[in-house]
Amino acid sequence: MSQYQPAALKFRVMISFHMLHFFEPHRVPAMRALLGKPSAAQISPLTLLDCIQYMERKDVLNVTGLHDWLFQIKSIAAALERAGFLERHPSPPIYPAYFAVHQGATAAQSPGHLWLAPALGPEFLVRSFGPATIAVTGDLANGNQATGTGLLLDSTHILTNAHVVEDMTVHTELLTSSVAMPLSNSDTEPQRTVKVKGHTAHDTLDVAVIELDEPEDEVSKHLTTATGGIAFRDPAWGDDSLTLGYPRVPFAREQTLVVHRGEVVNPGTLDFSRNTFFLFSATSRPGNSGGPIVAQDGRVIGIVSRSLEIDDAPAENSDPPTEDDAPTEDTSSTRKPLASSPFYAAVPTSEIQRALTDLGHPDLLNIERWT
Numbered sequence: 001m002s003q004y005q006p007a008a009l010k011f012r013v014m015i016s017f018h019m020l021h022f023f024e025p026h027r028v029p030a031m032r033a034l035l036g037k038p039s040a041a042q043i044s045p046l047t048l049l050d051c052i053q054y055m056e057r058k059d060v061l062n063v064t065g066l067h068d069w070l071f072q073i074k075s076i077a078a079a080l081e082r083a084g085f086l087e088r089h090p091s092p093p094i095y096p097a098y099f100a101v102h103q104g105a106t107a108a109q110s111p112g113h114l115w116l117a118p119a120l121g122p123e124f125l126v127r128s129f130g131p132a133t134i135a136v137t138g139d140l141a142n143g144n145q146a147t148g149t150g151l152l153l154d155s156t157h158i159l160t161n162a163h164v165v166e167d168m169t170v171h172t173e174l175l176t177s178s179v180a181m182p183l184s185n186s187d188t189e190p191q192r193t194v195k196v197k198g199h200t201a202h203d204t205l206d207v208a209v210i211e212l213d214e215p216e217d218e219v220s221k222h223l224t225t226a227t228g229g230i231a232f233r234d235p236a237w238g239d240d241s242l243t244l245g246y247p248r249v250p251f252a253r254e255q256t257l258v259v260h261r262g263e264v265v266n267p268g269t270l271d272f273s274r275n276t277f278f279l280f281s282a283t284s285r286p287g288n289s290g291g292p293i294v295a296q297d298g299r300v301i302g303i304v305s306r307s308l309e310i311d312d313a314p315a316e317n318s319d320p321p322t323e324d325d326a327p328t329e330d331t332s333s334t335r336k337p338l339a340s341s342p343f344y345a346a347v348p349t350s351e352i353q354r355a356l357t358d359l360g361h362p363d364l365l366n367i368e369r370w371t
Helices: 009-022 025-034 048-058 066-082 114-132 162-166 218-224 349-358
Strands: 086-089 097-100 133-139 145-154 157-160 173-175 193-201 208-212 240-245 258-270 276-280 292-295 299-308 343-348
Touching (some): 009 097, 048 066, 066 086, 114 240, 133 157, 145 299, 162 208, 276 349, 299 349, 343 349
Antiparallel strands (some): 133 145, 157 208, 240 258, 240 292, 292 299
16 A cells, blocks of 8 residues: 555645656657657657556656556646646547646746646645744733744745834744645654844834744754745735734644635735735734735745724714824724724735845845746
8 A cells, every 4th residue: 555645745746746747748759668668750648547657667656556546646637737737638538648838947936846836726835835934922011922923035034024023022942833845744743943043124114034043953954944946926916825824823732823815905005105015815813924925826925914904983073084094903902893894914025025135135035037
């Protein structure tokens, strides 16, 4: 029996990767020879049966009896076809024939597998970004503990909000995520400690960088740079997206990663200081601040910033709003129930890049250039 479960993420990632490799048109002559098929005068697509036989012969997954997983493998092929990675050709329905469409990873995404996100879906995105999404904990002036969220850009830098590091005293030690990477045999990994060296926050943009000491062991360094190929781009209208963060969860024993799904409802508007922010529909709670917003194509489009509250409760003799009445984040526990309609605001990639350049970190972001 295989060491993989048929629905396991690692199984789907590895099958996808090797399927795209096998069906590349320029590999057809070599694959035919490997499978003992006679050479052909012209290149014609191979079938899914050929691909399964290839993977079994090469033992690429250390899996026996791949035919037993035919339904799951066909589902993976169908997902790759829907995402535009495979093109089906006339063939028997049980074992379709394909050519891989050369889309390839851009230079920004090439270090990892995130370019497969359109085919592998939300679980793949969460397991890719989860290891790099960290709870930023600290103490408030009243002695209570608070939490924000940050994204590890490399082994020594966490991207978060300015208000996260300014509203509390950040702890000198933070814990890495317990989410395992997509190619792990487990859903979870042991948490490890990273040591905070300091932080810098932008004066006008809600962006900050937390600097860490170099990890003391290779395992920690690997965990903090687990998601190879993290690329950033600006949001677009209607982007399907996920927010990852650490809002407080009642009765939870430890900091728990929470994921919400939504879409970009406005990709760019100006605040009263003429800084650009964007609006998204996914629920955001205190603790989500600083967390990454990841689009369906596997690229980060910004970080959660604030919940903008508008008081809809009727008031007598109210005056027209002025600039002094600009909406602000309200995280108080005394807020009137059902009296506010929140908008969820985020800092887009272009503003993050501008802030990091001002803070002396112009090269921290891996900006997507579409090359």
